[in-house]
Amino acid sequence: MCTVTYLPADNQSFILTSNRDEQASRPHAILPNILEINDRQIVCPIDAKAKGTWIATSNHRTICLLNGAFVPHQPKEKYRMSRGQVVLDSFLYQSIEQFLDEYELADIEPFTLILINHLPLTMTELIWDGTQKNITSKDTATPAIWSSVTLYPPAVVAERQNWFDEFLKNNINGGKQLEDLSKIVDFHRFGGNGDKRNGIMMNRNNFLLTVSITSIQVDDKMRKMTYYDLVNEQEKEIIY
Secondary structure, three states: OOEEEEEEEOOOEEEEEEEEEEEOOOOOOEEEEEEEEOOEEEEEEEOOOOOOOOEEEOOOEEEEEEEOOOOOOOOOOOOOOOHHHHHHHHHHOOOHHHHHHHOOOOOOOOEEEEEEEOOOOEEEEEEEOOOOEEEEEEOOOOOEEEEOOOOOOHHHHHHHHHHHHHHHHHHOOOOOOOOOHHHHHHHHHHOOOOOOOOOOOOEEOOOEEEEEEEEEEEOOOOEEEEEEEOOOOEEEEEEO
């Protein structure tokens, strides 16, 4: 939920990958499974503490959350509900547009939400700053990286963008799109310059660290979530 990349592939397909950076003391997430929400099948891991999720996908859409909005904020002692519940609630709506228009965000901690509609392929970024919704349409033909502002200052965010640009330069030749899932997962695991504090897979004195990597691959033949629990060294794949 703190580093996310988007890669376009052929025929309105894509790969979305998310690193979850969390306190080591937080209970381990429940491995991904298929849930039913409003008669829709949703694939997602579940946060064992707050019972929400940071990433979820269905046959029709993929939603991913990062903590924070534009700048770091001072958290309140208590909020109305968990940000992870927002991800699950988004699947109650018939369309992403309806969710963006109607969902009430008052008294929810600031976050950034990436919302991808599968067919036709569209991508929208929702940034909730605690006061208002900031909604931006994103180009689905352009690779992108997001880093949570709650963990990474602007200079580090810019450096991480450079790492991602270098990854694209080395792995996408002649304008062709990346389709090898393992390469982007490797970037999420090994990308950076060796600085464990700010690496794509980060570790700050074993107190705050990357605990899992989730990658979603959507194409015209298959939809797949691959989940890597880095703490328990477990891997789970769900094709749906």
